[in-house]
Amino acid sequence: MPRYLLRRFVGMIVVIFLVLTIAFVIVRLAPGDPAALMLGPDATPQDVTELRERLGLDRPIFVQYVAFVAGAVQGNLGESLFFNAPVTAVLAARAEPTIFLALFSLLFALVIATPIGIYAAYRRGSTLDQTSITSAMLAASVPSFLTGLIFQRYLATELGWFPVSGYGGPDAGFFERMRHLVLPSIVLGIVNSALILRFTRASMLDILGEDYVRTARAKGMTERRVVLRHALKNAGIPIITVVGLTFALLVSGAVVTERVFNLPGLGNLVVNAVLRRDYPVIQGTLIVVAALYVLVNLATDLLYLAVDKRVKV
Amino acid sequence: MPRFSSSRALGLSALAIASALASPLAAQTTVDVAIVGEPDTFDPMMSTKDVVSIVTQHFVETLYTFDDSWSVVPLLAADMPQISEDGTVYTIPLREGVTFHDGSSMDSADVVASVKRWLDVATRGRSVADKVQSVEATGPHEVTITLSEAYSPLMSLLAFSNSAAAIYPEEILGDEIEQVVGTGPYKIEEHAPDQYLQLVRFDDYSQPVGGAEVREQSPDEIRFVPVPDPNTRVEGLLSGQFDFADGLPAESYDRIAESSTAEPLLLEPFGWPVFAINHKDGLLTDKTIRQAVQAALPIDDMLFAAFGDDKFFLVDGPMYPEGWAWRSEAGTENYNQNDTEKAASLLQEAGYDGTPLRILTSRQYEFHFKMAEVAKMALEAAGFNVDMMVVDWATLGQQRDDPAAWDIYITHSPFLPEPALTSLYFADSRLGWSNEEKDALMKEFTTETDPAKRQELFSEIQRVLFDDVGFIKIGGFNALQGKASDLEGVTASAWPSFWNAEIQQ
Numbered sequence A: 001m002p003r004y005l006l007r008r009f010v011g012m013i014v015v016i017f018l019v020l021t022i023a024f025v026i027v028r029l030a031p032g033d034p035a036a037l038m039l040g041p042d043a044t045p046q047d048v049t050e051l052r053e054r055l056g057l058d059r060p061i062f063v064q065y066v067a068f069v070a071g072a073v074q075g076n077l078g079e080s081l082f083f084n085a086p087v088t089a090v091l092a093a094r095a096e097p098t099i100f101l102a103l104f105s106l107l108f109a110l111v112i113a114t115p116i117g118i119y120a121a122y123r124r125g126s127t128l129d130q131t132s133i134t135s136a137m138l139a140a141s142v143p144s145f146l147t148g149l150i151f152q153r154y155l156a157t158e159l160g161w162f163p164v165s166g167y168g169g170p171d172a173g174f175f176e177r178m179r180h181l182v183l184p185s186i187v188l189g190i191v192n193s194a195l196i197l198r199f200t201r202a203s204m205l206d207i208l209g210e211d212y213v214r215t216a217r218a219k220g221m222t223e224r225r226v227v228l229r230h231a232l233k234n235a236g237i238p239i240i241t242v243v244g245l246t247f248a249l250l251v252s253g254a255v256v257t258e259r260v261f262n263l264p265g266l267g268n269l270v271v272n273a274v275l276r277r278d279y280p281v282i283q284g285t286l287i288v289v290a291a292l293y294v295l296v297n298l299a300t301d302l303l304y305l306a307v308d309k310r311v312k313v
Numbered sequence B: 001m002p003r004f005s006s007s008r009a010l011g012l013s014a015l016a017i018a019s020a021l022a023s024p025l026a027a028q029t030t031v032d033v034a035i036v037g038e039p040d041t042f043d044p045m046m047s048t049k050d051v052v053s054i055v056t057q058h059f060v061e062t063l064y065t066f067d068d069s070w071s072v073v074p075l076l077a078a079d080m081p082q083i084s085e086d087g088t089v090y091t092i093p094l095r096e097g098v099t100f101h102d103g104s105s106m107d108s109a110d111v112v113a114s115v116k117r118w119l120d121v122a123t124r125g126r127s128v129a130d131k132v133q134s135v136e137a138t139g140p141h142e143v144t145i146t147l148s149e150a151y152s153p154l155m156s157l158l159a160f161s162n163s164a165a166a167i168y169p170e171e172i173l174g175d176e177i178e179q180v181v182g183t184g185p186y187k188i189e190e191h192a193p194d195q196y197l198q199l200v201r202f203d204d205y206s207q208p209v210g211g212a213e214v215r216e217q218s219p220d221e222i223r224f225v226p227v228p229d230p231n232t233r234v235e236g237l238l239s240g241q242f243d244f245a246d247g248l249p250a251e252s253y254d255r256i257a258e259s260s261t262a263e264p265l266l267l268e269p270f271g272w273p274v275f276a277i278n279h280k281d282g283l284l285t286d287k288t289i290r291q292a293v294q295a296a297l298p299i300d301d302m303l304f305a306a307f308g309d310d311k312f313f314l315v316d317g318p319m320y321p322e323g324w325a326w327r328s329e330a331g332t333e334n335y336n337q338n339d340t341e342k343a344a345s346l347l348q349e350a351g352y353d354g355t356p357l358r359i360l361t362s363r364q365y366e367f368h369f370k371m372a373e374v375a376k377m378a379l380e381a382a383g384f385n386v387d388m389m390v391v392d393w394a395t396l397g398q399q400r401d402d403p404a405a406w407d408i409y410i411t412h413s414p415f416l417p418e419p420a421l422t423s424l425y426f427a428d429s430r431l432g433w434s435n436e437e438k439d440a441l442m443k444e445f446t447t448e449t450d451p452a453k454r455q456e457l458f459s460e461i462q463r464v465l466f467d468d469v470g471f472i473k474i475g476g477f478n479a480l481q482g483k484a485s486d487l488e489g490v491t492a493s494a495w496p497s498f499w500n501a502e503i504q505q
Helices: A001-031 A034-039 A043-056 A061-073 A088-121 A128-143 A144-159 A174-179 A182-208 A211-218 A223-251 A257-262 A268-274 A279-307 B005-020 B050-056 B110-121 B123-129 B154-159 B230-239 B250-258 B287-296 B299-307 B342-352 B366-382 B391-400 B436-447 B450-468
Strands: B030-035 B064-066 B072-073 B089-094 B130-137 B142-147 B186-192 B196-201 B221-228 B244-248 B262-277 B357-362 B386-391 B408-414 B472-473 B474-484
Touching: A001 A061, A034 A043, A034 A268, A034 B110, A034 B436, A043 B110, A043 B123, A088 A128, A088 A174, A088 A182, A088 A223, A088 A279, A128 A182, A128 B196, A144 A182, A144 A257, A144 B230, A182 A223, A182 A257, A211 A223, A223 A279, A257 A268, A268 A279, A279 B089, B005 B072, B005 B386, B030 B050, B030 B064, B030 B230, B064 B154, B064 B391, B072 B154, B089 B110, B110 B123, B110 B130, B123 B154, B154 B244, B221 B472, B230 B250, B230 B474, B250 B474, B262 B287, B262 B366, B287 B366, B299 B366, B299 B474, B342 B366, B357 B366, B357 B391, B366 B386, B366 B408, B386 B391, B436 B450
Parallel strands: B030 B221, B030 B244, B357 B386, B357 B408
Antiparallel strands: B064 B072, B089 B142, B130 B142, B186 B196, B196 B221, B244 B474, B262 B408, B262 B472, B262 B474
């Protein structure tokens, strides 16, 4: 196990280094000048040039790259050009809404999709099965921004059940901030529940057709025990994979949902950073996201070990 | 533990109710304002963006400001300046008893240091810096600005909140200001980037004298919330989350008008979309081809495509709308010609060889793109080969500084109180529009101090603008803002202020 973890750790470093390099190159290949954006429409070319010098953007690309890598190795992702603050601090300030949004929406999706997926597989071809498949297709097909706009208009503006947007004001406590996440979590949860439902159903269908399930039934076990103890446990691995990847995707920034609900999370941050050409923030976010993906993959693999004793490292 | 007797509890409750009834005005009022995005800076010297002006005018002030009729009036100055007969020496008296948010008092040393920094770092300050010989303290509360030649737009520049000649304590000044300290009616309490900027009333505020709007400091707090998505601003306004929302989409007008919680505020006129023309390099350095572009443009169609509803646009050629002192009809016979045949004939006369006409535009402002689409069709019908370069705003901001990269770029501007605040007229702008007659007129315009003569001169400049096609004003457009039905004391403006905002109970 320690050798396995070490191997994975080295792999993670390589992936992050590659992402770091690609991110650095790509953001600079894109046209657009952060200095011109910061100064506004009436700034003269001379103003822009001077601000570029002050921000260090006039230095050769290679010099900037070496400085960036040297800083990143020491955990310093640079300074945001826009916020004039360390990128790590900017990212840390945006982590809370994104992580809780990911957790709540995943929880919502799991609570809705897993039991329905299991039951739909168990009652294959039934009305509930057909309805769940159709609903899942619909949920997966409707883009989250549309669901977001509809929910925002009717549930927040018209009915006043939820806040329309934002993450609370200066005096908002933890629960008030979480209240602002309810509607976006439902919107995001609906999209993800479709994926989890279909995976759960498909996985359960495979397992329910296995010989050992037939044997368990022949031994006189109750249907509840057959489905929940024998079938679900073995159907778990693909479901865990999907849940893990979905979580990583959500934490890396539910860009559209955060945008529609104006949540100050990582997704919104990265969109704004691209529009502002805030290179260090774009790079920093990509590195954090890459690290997160690798970590979630590792956690998923370790969960396999716990769920299925046949898996060896 | 002491026991609470029922009579004591009753007494306390009665006292609490009585205090609440006796002081209904003591309730905290907070005005929540949805703005179009996070301000790039809280130092208004450093940006020409409207969102920066909207926010910073509440905590940073200038020597002068504009009143309702766009006349310059004192703000931190005690009076209008004494101007020498030749128009080169401005002696500005300062108000006494003005306190900065850090508790220090404003004096002439602060003003001299701030104005010098403005001349050094601000876009608008730099535009006048070469004409300023000295800025000196000529008394504890008096400052004298000496120019090398008369420059009549100086007062407007000192009054403008955009790339503003903001006054700071001398001690905090540097290339960059770490923590902005102003004299405004509100001060910064807390800033959570991309979430909110919380301003609270500044108790030691000293009111302006001599014509500037009184800052009542009605709300206890003003919160500016950056909301980049226009639809989210609309929903936030209608749900009551925001008391005011800036930059709303035209299509939301009817919904807001029908709502019981909010009202639309139509800012008419707001500004003018413009086709900025490259005079430094490329196809449009040829005047005849510029005139062909001007002749081909179907202005009505372009504005209708861009704004969709005539509540939001005006087909109007003069550079200033009705009611402004700068309004003139000179040269407007060349506006909105929509004459394909004339354009084709001008192209033939110029010997146009099919070189692509590069129009640089962005979808950041959808109306820019829609105008460009209609213009493209009309220009192609006249014989132009058009290359539409649709990029994001950041790219446009970079590419327009490279004269080899474009022929026309599309932008817009609010109507500014003084024509000289619009950089496009000057030969040293990125357009590089240099014309012997226009340059001589601009020189005379910026040195003339008599308002009537300045109006005549501007009329002449406008005539040359249309004839030489320096740039092309497409028309006028209105902006939509919205306020909660119970919000009073706020009017539609390109730079709305909230110091007099009251929420009616």
